[in-house]
Amino acid sequence: MKDWTKINKELERQYSPSRWSHRMSADAVIKAHVKALKEGTERARSLAQTLLNVPYGEGDGEKLDVYIPNTNSLDVHLVIYLHGGYWQFLSKEESGFMAVPLIEKGVVVVAVGYDVAPKGNMDLMVSQVRRSVVSVVQQYSHISGLYLCGHSAGAHLAAMVLSTDWSQYSVTPQIKGAFLVSGIYDIQPILSTYVNEPLKMTEEVAMRNSPSRLIPQLKLSSSSCHIVVAVAQNDSTEFRRQSEDYFKTLEASGLNVTMEDVENTDHFSVIELLVDGEYHLTKLLLKMMGKS
Template identity: 80%
Template sequence: MSADDVIQAHMKALKEGTGKARALGQTLLNVPYGEGDGEKLDVYIPSTNSLEMPLVIYIHGGYWQFLSKEESGFMAVPLVSKGVVVVAVDYDIAPKGNMDLIVSQVRKSVVSVVQQYSHISGLYICGHSAGAHLAAMVLSTDWSQYSITPQIKGAFLVSGIYDLLPIMSTYVNEPLKMTEEVAVRNSPTTLVQQLKSSSSDCHIVVAVAQHDSPEFRKQSEEYYKMLKTSALNVTLEDVPDTDHFNVIERLVDEEYHLTKVHLLLKMMGKC
């Protein structure tokens, strides 16, 4: 398949998974978390009378320039049936959004969710590719600048990008227009000490696909080592028989490795 065909197939798979999730039960769509047009989220709610439900925030990938919450509900398929609330977050993709804005929006979405769902039993965060980068940036937030400090119990970072400098000279940066200064301040690898102070109690899983590109594998392994060296609670999960795209697509499949040993569910004590 050509690169364009791979991306189109990926978008189709995620969209179909999101359709399945929306058919499962109650949803709240297009909930604003800010005043901007792109500052909206979707909520997938389990059928349960319990108020003490864990909640997962999912942040989509797409190199910060495609995909949206409309393809991000698929995560709810294996989770809602286990009594987990799933929130899919939108942000202003490039070129409308730049890296500083996107990171700020995602952080703001987490604050909004915590304020709206203060009764949850635990907050977890998950992201794929560029979304894993954004999830890592959430973990590295200086929450003293915000009205609330979210207590994030677990993070699931799948095939992420943690150092933005290598992509500055690639086509990915054309719509983002990052300078070196912007890339450095938005690279999780430069913010490990901040993460250590803000998310020391969080269990972090760095997952990478067996057939991810060498750069993705290298970045995941290096970021894991940095977190481990900082004495953080971190696990590296090398997912067999997967590539950069189906490593996340297949979470709708009950027989899939990550679904069977679903690390988010394990964190929550749900399996």
């Protein structure tokens, strides 16, 4: 008979990214992560013109921040960033950091807020990020290229956006590229871990919100999107497996997808470094936009 306590303990360890960093202790790495994102966001707010707390829906949490470069060009590339934090932590207030190198290149960055648990549940969060994308497309009719970037839980939400049946919405966003960084694409393994305590997901909720099960819809909605599945070298074995499996499934479906195994990074630095114009993923994003 399997020892479920042991299996559960190992699952908890695998899905605790802070325990896998080689840089510092679990608590320290989370503190440092929040500090890095906050400082990067403050810097972006000092460099860009900003529109803060723009509503995209009726709910209190349904707001986004827009970081606008000094450009007169009507040919605007726009990146929507969906933050991580295990669907229960962080907010748009720490999510403007990647605008620092991008506004220099004339790229607009939008940081999306959504109702994290326990206030929000998984169905609501997925609905919110989908509606935020629709709202951005409606407000910025002159976008020449729309891109998505999500980290961890935000990569899960970005993959759910790519898997949207847009026929139920007033517009069909044409997403040219998506960066899914250290994400979770099959939610079932976390049902029995501490992560699910504030989320209270059932098996059914996890199944309908697992991007790995929605590849046929993604193929219909996002077949022309270049998807980059990125994972940190020092992510846990299970996080790395999630990215590799999702990449292989997308690739087998004939989608335009590349895998990036980012060396010398952990679950946190892999996204924090987007504040730097010389970072591998920043350069890749700019190249995708023809801005390198």
